Amino acid sequence: MLDLLAAVSAHLAARGVAHALVGAGALAVHGVSRSTFDVDLLAVDAAVLDPAFWSPLAARGARVDVRAGEGDDPLRGVVRLSQAGERPVDLIVGRAAWQAEALARAAVTPVGPAAIAVVTRADLVLLKLFAGGPQDAWDLQQLLAAGGRSDLLAEVEARLDLLPPEAEALWRKVRGAR
Numbered sequence: 001m002l003d004l005l006a007a008v009s010a011h012l013a014a015r016g017v018a019h020a021l022v023g024a025g026a027l028a029v030h031g032v033s034r035s036t037f038d039v040d041l042l043a044v045d046a047a048v049l050d051p052a053f054w055s056p057l058a059a060r061g062a063r064v065d066v067r068a069g070e071g072d073d074p075l076r077g078v079v080r081l082s083q084a085g086e087r088p089v090d091l092i093v094g095r096a097a098w099q100a101e102a103l104a105r106a107a108v109t110p111v112g113p114a115a116i117a118v119v120t121r122a123d124l125v126l127l128k129l130f131a132g133g134p135q136d137a138w139d140l141q142q143l144l145a146a147g148g149r150s151d152l153l154a155e156v157e158a159r160l161d162l163l164p165p166e167a168e169a170l171w172r173k174v175r176g177a178r
Helices: 003-014 023-029 051-059 097-105 121-131 134-145 149-162 165-176
Strands: 020-022 039-043 063-068 075-082 089-094 107-111 114-118
Touching: 003 039, 003 051, 003 075, 003 089, 003 114, 020 023, 023 039, 023 107, 023 114, 023 134, 039 097, 051 063, 051 075, 097 121, 097 149, 121 134, 121 149, 121 165, 134 149, 134 165, 149 165
Parallel strands: 020 114, 039 089
Antiparallel strands: 020 039, 063 075, 075 089, 107 114
């Protein structure tokens, strides 16, 4: 059920678009198991918001839904790709320099039938803080409990100033909970 993910990743790589696994898929790679219906990738290249970019996958039967964000949105947009019998893939398109840096630090890891870059634990924490929802807070608690807490705290603290103030408030709350 991860063939679509492999196809999307290969399509992005062939076009030179940096991307990495985030969300529950990245949580699993980092030792936290959580069920989810879809698979999330992150990119920052606005070219992926052009429906024509996806025409080779659409020609192979993938449905592509491109949703561009407005100028004041924290994201450039989201591209949802789906295909019968496959988990949908949501490509989250960021716009911040720290997100591009997270992609540069991502390490290629075997994921199902493909080798896909996965964001580091610290960058996953930053992304979860940026998203800031209730599920993200739970995910953060699980990441902190998964081991290597002191190293993770240090890495996140070193980059926390890149995020909005509400993300730092969530970090203080989650970090204090044990």
